[in-house]
Amino acid sequence: MEQTIPEVIRTVPLQYYVYFATALFAIGVTGVLTRRNAIIIFMCIELMLNATNVLLTAFSAYRADPNGQVFVFFIMAVAAAEVSVGLGIIVMIYRNFQNTDVNLLSRLKW
Amino acid sequence: MASIILLSVLGIANLFLGFLRSNRMLLPAAMVILLIVFGANLYDWNAPAQSYFNNMLTIDRFSVAFTGIVVLTTLLLLPFSQKYVRDNEANLAEYYSLLLFSLVGAIMMVSYDNLLMLFVGIEILSISMYVVAGSDKRNVRSNEASLKYFLMGSFATGILLFGIALVYGSTGAFQLSEIGMAVTNPANDSLRPMLYIGILLMLIGIGFKVSAAPFHYWTPDVYEGTPTFFAAFMSTVVKTAGFAAFLKLLVQAFPAAQGFWIPTIVAMCALTLLIGNVGAVAQQSVKRMLAYSSISHAGYLLIGLVAFNGELSGLSANGIFFYSLAYSIATIAAFAVLKLVHDQRQREDYDGLNGLARTNPLLAFVMTIAMLSLAGIPLTGGFFGKFFLFGAAVDKGYIGLVVFAVIMSMVGIYYYLRPIIAMYMKPADNEADTPIAVGGFQSAVLIALVVLTVVLGVLPGLVSGVL
Numbered sequence: 001m002e003q004t005i006p007e008v009i010r011t012v013p014l015q016y017y018v019y020f021a022t023a024l025f026a027i028g029v030t031g032v033l034t035r036r037n038a039i040i041i042f043m044c045i046e047l048m049l050n051a052t053n054v055l056l057t058a059f060s061a062y063r064a065d066p067n068g069q070v071f072v073f074f075i076m077a078v079a080a081a082e083v084s085v086g087l088g089i090i091v092m093i094y095r096n097f098q099n100t101d102v103n104l105l106s107r108l109k110w
Numbered sequence: 111m112a113s114i115i116l117l118s119v120l121g122i123a124n125l126f127l128g129f130l131r132s133n134r135m136l137l138p139a140a141m142v143i144l145l146i147v148f149g150a151n152l153y154d155w156n157a158p159a160q161s162y163f164n165n166m167l168t169i170d171r172f173s174v175a176f177t178g179i180v181v182l183t184t185l186l187l188l189p190f191s192q193k194y195v196r197d198n199e200a201n202l203a204e205y206y207s208l209l210l211f212s213l214v215g216a217i218m219m220v221s222y223d224n225l226l227m228l229f230v231g232i233e234i235l236s237i238s239m240y241v242v243a244g245s246d247k248r249n250v251r252s253n254e255a256s257l258k259y260f261l262m263g264s265f266a267t268g269i270l271l272f273g274i275a276l277v278y279g280s281t282g283a284f285q286l287s288e289i290g291m292a293v294t295n296p297a298n299d300s301l302r303p304m305l306y307i308g309i310l311l312m313l314i315g316i317g318f319k320v321s322a323a324p325f326h327y328w329t330p331d332v333y334e335g336t337p338t339f340f341a342a343f344m345s346t347v348v349k350t351a352g353f354a355a356f357l358k359l360l361v362q363a364f365p366a367a368q369g370f371w372i373p374t375i376v377a378m379c380a381l382t383l384l385i386g387n388v389g390a391v392a393q394q395s396v397k398r399m400l401a402y403s404s405i406s407h408a409g410y411l412l413i414g415l416v417a418f419n420g421e422l423s424g425l426s427a428n429g430i431f432f433y434s435l436a437y438s439i440a441t442i443a444a445f446a447v448l449k450l451v452h453d454q455r456q457r458e459d460y461d462g463l464n465g466l467a468r469t470n471p472l473l474a475f476v477m478t479i480a481m482l483s484l485a486g487i488p489l490t491g492g493f494f495g496k497f498f499l500f501g502a503a504v505d506k507g508y509i510g511l512v513v514f515a516v517i518m519s520m521v522g523i524y525y526y527l528r529p530i531i532a533m534y535m536k537p538a539d540n541e542a543d544t545p546i547a548v549g550g551f552q553s554a555v556l557i558a559l560v561v562l563t564v565v566l567g568v569l570p571g572l573v574s575g576v577l
Binding site: 018021025028029032038041042045048049051052055056059063065067068070071074075078081082085086088089090092093096097102 | 250275
């Protein structure tokens with residue numbers, strides 16, 4: 001029997017999606033706060049955004065409400081714009097510092 | 111509504127002006143565009159509130175008023191881009207267009223009706239700001255500011271989005287009014303913890319954007335490294351739009367949860383006032399002092415949120431409107447003088463202002479009025495800004511918070527008087543003896559800024575009860 005995608009999503013109980021997304025989000029936050037390489041920090045931020053995407057999709061499927069999945073498309077589109085600007089900034093940093101370690105960024109301090 | 115379309119279309123047109131050989135057309139073109147947008151925006155003032163794009167955006171008096179502030183701020187700031195324009199010969203049209211596009215984001219933030227538009231608006235504004243923060247490509251300080259702003263800003267976006275997802279999970283809606291109804295009459299009480307965590311994460315996310323403590327730590331670094339012209343834009347437009355969005359969110363989506371978020375905001379407010387004002391005292395650079403001062407003003411504006419009365423009019427919304435206007439005008443004036451001084455003397459510390467009253471009486475006078483307004487001295491707009499916000503909070507019974515804010519604004523007088531003392535009482539260094547070159551149009555705009563500040567301080571009734 002053919003299952004629709006929301007039905008497939010609903011085969012896993014909702015709370016597992018919440019636990020999974022929260023774990024992904026926590027890994028992302030921990031990474032941002034502890035890692036020192038700009039690119040890794042950036043990857044961790046992407047992880048946080050994707051945790052949100054998982055959560056929105058799961059809620060959306062369980063509520064049979066497409067709004068959540070539309071929101072996911074917007075997040076992906078905006079994240080792509082953010083990636084292009086962010087990598088541009090990181091390349092600019094690399095040109096001037098020959099490194100992407102955020103510990104080098106200590107010229108501006110109180 | 112017309113303002114969003116006009117800014118998007120004319121912003122693209124402005125981009126094509128970059129193909130012309132001469133860059134002289136860019137600044138007048140951008141200013142004309144902003145004038146048109148300002149007029150088109152005011153045209154909506156008397157129209158009834160109307161929804162656009164399937165209730166994604168609502169244009170009502172609230173959004174027209176705050177759109178007016180951000181467009182006017184940008185308009186008055188643009189003449190000071192001139193020196194900057196001559197220094198960076200390449201890609202000028204892009205920077206003007208980025209400013210125009212970022213205003214589209216700001217307008218979406220003040221008129222959103224759906225959390226999707228809040229997110230998209232914040233991102234349009236922020237992504238443009240990441241780029242302009244690093245616009246001085248070969249300056250390592252500008253690079254650093256750009257990377258810090260980018261990493262912190264997207265981190266905040268991630269937190270905000272996770273909050274939105276949790277609120278969606280517990281209420282089943284992105285539309286502000288539907289969320290408001292679901293929070294008032296929850297279908298399922300067991301989802302309450304998830305809703306509260308979601309609200310908290312959203313507060314943190316927007317708190318980052320408006321630089322409220324304890325999420326303020328990126329602000330001084332970013333403002334100091336960013337070219338002064340863009341730092342002025344960040345500390346006025348981004349803050350105004352951020353607070354309008356904040357107020358709209360709390361009033362329309364979470365009025366029923368106020369028992370939960372008001373104590374949180376009160377704590378953030380007290381901490382922001384403390385850190386902003388005490389931090390500013392210790393600074394040696396005027397630009398960094400202004401960065402801390404912008405944190406402290408976020409604290410005063412948070413008082414307006416504490417005085418929340420459940421609607422987008424009345425004391426709280428009017429107080430935030432008046433304060434944002436007075437703060438924006440004074441901040442542009444201060445940053446404009448600082449930028450003109452920096453362009454010639456290459457210094458941003460207090461001693462760089464020495465003797466300015468003798469070489470350039472106009473600049474010294476403008477800076478003085480700006481500082482007095484930021485400090486909240488009577489006869490300037492800043493005084494009535496604080497007066498209305500404090501009055502709104504006292505009206506709701508937050509006496510302790512207001513007393514604390516008044517004490518903190520006395521601390522503020524100390525660091526706002528330091529530039530005035532440097533300008534009027536200290537002799538200039540020899541090399542700094544030459545007057546600073548100020549264009550005729552720039553002088554006219556500076557005088558206009560002073561006049562606006564004084565008019566707001568003498569006749570506050572002109573705009574105080576408009577919402």
